[in-house]
Amino acid sequence: MNPxxxxxLHEGAFIPAHPLAIxxxxxxxxxxxxxxxxxxxxxxxGGLAVGVHTTQFEIRDPRFNLYQRVLKLxxxxxxxxxxxxxxxxxxxxxGPADQAAEEAxxxxxxxxxxxxxxxGGLQDHTEExxxxxxxxxxxxxxxxxxxxxxxxxxxILSYEFWEAFARIPNVHAxxxxxxDRYLTAExxxxxxxxxxxxxxxxxxxxxxxxxxxxxxNYKFNVNGExxxxxxxxxxxxxxxxxxxxxxxxxxxxxxxxPDDCVPPSMLTLAQEITDANGAFFDAKNGFKGSIAGINQVxxxxxxxKGRWCLADKEELSPGQLDEIDRxxxxxxxxxxxxxxxxxxxxxxxx
Numbered sequence: 001m002n003p004x005x006x007x008x009l010h011e012g013a014f015i016p017a018h019p020l021a022i023x024x025x026x027x028x029x030x031x032x033x034x035x036x037x038x039x040x041x042x043x044x045x046g047g048l049a050v051g052v053h054t055t056q057f058e059i060r061d062p063r064f065n066l067y068q069r070v071l072k073l074x075x076x077x078x079x080x081x082x083x084x085x086x087x088x089x090x091x092x093x094x095g096p097a098d099q100a101a102e103e104a105x106x107x108x109x110x111x112x113x114x115x116x117x118x119x120g121g122l123q124d125h126t127e128e129x130x131x132x133x134x135x136x137x138x139x140x141x142x143x144x145x146x147x148x149x150x151x152x153x154x155x156i157l158s159y160e161f162w163e164a165f166a167r168i169p170n171v172h173a174x175x176x177x178x179x180d181r182y183l184t185a186e187x188x189x190x191x192x193x194x195x196x197x198x199x200x201x202x203x204x205x206x207x208x209x210x211x212x213x214x215x216x217n218y219k220f221n222v223n224g225e226x227x228x229x230x231x232x233x234x235x236x237x238x239x240x241x242x243x244x245x246x247x248x249x250x251x252x253x254x255x256x257x258p259d260d261c262v263p264p265s266m267l268t269l270a271q272e273i274t275d276a277n278g279a280f281f282d283a284k285n286g287f288k289g290s291i292a293g294i295n296q297v298x299x300x301x302x303x304x305k306g307r308w309c310l311a312d313k314e315e316l317s318p319g320q321l322d323e324i325d326r327x328x329x330x331x332x333x334x335x336x337x338x339x340x341x342x343x344x345x346x347x348x349x350x
Contacts, residue, residue, distance in 0.1 A: 001142045001172060005113045008086040009173055010201045012232035013046030014250045015088060016239040017054035018074060019294055020066070021304045028066055030073065032304050035347035037077035039303060042343060043244040043336070046233070047088025050074040051107075052116055053152065054237040054294060055092060058310035060099075068106060075111050090144055090235065094118040096125075097133040104140040114144040114172060116235070120153035127161040131168070138170035144235070145174035146205070147187060151287050154178070162187045166194035175235045176213070177205025184209075188218045192227040202231045207238040207277045211270035214253045215262055237290070238277050241297040244336035249273075272331050279323035282316070289317040296324055301340045303347075 018040070021032035040048055050071050051059065059066035071091055078087065091107030093100050093115040104115050117137055119130055137143055145165055148154030156178070165171060174191065176184045184206060191197050204213035217230045239246050249269070256262065280297060282289030291314050295307035307316070328335060 001113060002085060004084070004086040005088055006172070008046060008088055009114075010232060012201075012254060013088050014044075014233060014239065014247050015047040015049050015090060015203070015235040016040050016045055016243055017052045017235060017237040018048050018050045019240050019291075019298060019304075020055045020059065020070065020310070021298075022308050022310065024306060024308055026064065026308065026310055028069065029305060031348060033070065033073055034077055035344075036298070036303055037074050038081065038347040039340065039343070040240075040243055041078065041081045041083060042347075043339070044247045045239075045243065046086075047090060048074060048078070049090040049092065049116055049235050050112075051092035051103075052090075052237075053092070053118070053120075053148070054240055054291065056291060056310050056314070057094060057120070060095070061310070064310055067103070068110075071107065071110055071112070079111075089113045090116050091141075092116050092118065093137060093141075094120060096122065097129075097136050100133055100137050101140060104137045108141040113142065115141045116144040116146050116175065118146050118148055119155060119157070120148045123155060127158060130157075131161070131164055134165060134168055134171070138168050141170075143168070143171045143173075144203075145171055147174065147176055147178045147183065148205075149177055149179040149287075151179070152290065156183065159186050159190055162190035163194050166191045166196050166200055171196075171200060173201040173203055175203045175205040176231070177207075179206055179208050181209070184213070185218065188229050188231075189220050192218070192220045192229050193222050197227060197229055201233070202229065204231050204234045205236060207236055207281060208274055208283070209270075210234060210236065210238065210273055210277075211249075211253065211266065214250070215256070215266070237294060238273075238280065240294055241280060242276075242335045244339040245334055272334065276327040276331055276334060279320065279327045282320050285317040285320070288313075289315065289320045292316045293320060293324060296321065301337060302344050303340065
C-alpha cells in the first residue's frame, strides 16, 4: 500500500460512500455523477468509497453494467482535482470468490488503494469459505473488511471469524457496521487479540452511532496485557450528504484527546446526527428507503436530478419525505445548503 495512504488510514479519515446519480430512465447521469465526486473533494474528505452499498449493488447487473464505468469516473475526477497521495481510494467488492477476485483486479488496475469486501448476499457460505474468499482477494488488493448489518443483506459472524479475519496479512482496515454495540465491541476485541491491532485501522460504519464510535477508546486484557484500540475514522453512507459540515464536525471530534472530558454538547450533537440519520436511512421501516433517502437529500440540493434508483423497490417509505424535511428544519447547523448553492454551477460545469 502507498505509505501516505496507510498513514492517513491509521490517523483516521473521513470517507463518504459515493452514491449513484441516474436519470428517470435508469441511465447513468454522468454530469451529476462527476459533480458528486467534485462536491466531496471540495468538502475536504479524506477519501471516497465507490461501488459500495450506497452506490447500489445493482450497478453490477448486466442490464446496467455500470460497475467499471462508475469506478473509472470517480478516479478521473480525483486525478483531475489533484487529490494528495494520502487520499484513500476504496472500491466496493462483493459477490462469490470468482466475482470478488475479478472486481479486485479491476479496482487495483484502476488505481484504487483498498477493496471494501462485503459479505452481503453470501448466506450460503460458511465462515471458512468467507475467509478463503478474503484470502484470495487479499492476494490481489489490500482489504478493507466490512461487517454489514443483517437488515440490509449482511449476517451475524462469530467472534472466531473476526479474529481469523484480522490475522490475514493484507487486511488493513475493518468497517464496523452491524448497527449493534455488542457486535461492534466483539470485532474490536477480536482485532486486539489477533496480534495485528497495530496494523488494522477500525472505521465506523454504524450510521446510528457515528459520534460515539469516534469518541470511544476500547480496552481489553489480552494475556495479562491491556490493549487499547480506538475507531480511527468513518466510512459512511450518512457522510454522503451534508458533507461539508460533517467534515468540519469530524475534525472537531478528532481534535479531542483521549483523556479529554467530552463536552455535553458533543453528546447532544451525537443524538441530533442519529435523528437525522434515522430519517435519511428510513430506520423505522427497516431501512427500506435508505438509498432513496440519501438520493432525495442530494436531489433537493441540486446535486442529482432525482432520487431514482436502479431497483424499482428502492423508494421512499410512506412518511419518509416528511421526516427528511423535519430534520432539515430541526438541525440547520448540520446541513451545508449554502456551500452547495455557492458551488453547484462549478461542479456541474463540465
